[in-house]
Amino acid sequence: MPHRFPKVARWAAGLVFALLCAAVAAYASTVLYGQPRADNPLQMKFAASGLDVPAHLFGGGLALLLAPLQVNGWIQRHVPRLHRLSGGLYAGGVLVAGLAGFSLALHAEGGAPTGIAFGLLALAWLATTGIGIGHALAGNLARHRQWMWRSIALTASAVTFRLILGIGLGVLHLPFAPVYLAAAWGCWVFNLALCELALRWPRRPPATASSAAR
Secondary structure, eight states: OTTTTHHHHHHHHHHHHHHHHHHHHHHHHHHHOOOTTTTTTHHHHHTSSHHHHHHHHHHHHHHHHHHHHHHHHHHHHHHHHHHHHHHHHHHHHHHHHHHHHHHHHTTOOOOOHHHHHHHEHHHHHHHHHHHHHHHHTTHHHHHHHHHHHHHHHTTTHHHHHHHHIIIIIIOOOOHHHHHHHHHHHHHHHHHHHHHHHHHOOOOOOOOOHHHHOO
């Protein structure tokens, strides 16, 4: 049982990640296709933002839905064609959402401090995805995986952003402005730092037949 726990834990974490991504993508679709609420200033502001908001929500929602497929090791090993196809769609979603997100950052709620956070997130999202694709095309799969993990971490900032808002506003009942600013920075800085820690964490070499026999 102890030997199976890490595998079970990974599957459980993957399932939770997939469910959270799907939930946020579903929320994005309700905002995208639903009517903005008059009592929600953010939704009313989004409604007046032209094509940037629909592009950001559609591309970001697509990237969120495909992110769990991209990090699924079983699919990578056994269905590589699906991995490449979903990877291309994922990159397209990031491109659309990242460009739209950078445009939205220029007029972000909360002014320059929030806008800088969202602008840097958009640039980092586009850059990590582009570098990851470049390594894949060059055949450097180890580097490709590392950079795509960074891209996925930034994609998941949509989940972390809403978790911070939910805790700050719904649980702690803090004022909106500081919570929104903390979410704008924390959602991607925290995710990227956690990703870097995981990538640099020392891994034990696989057990050899001689060591397993001892």
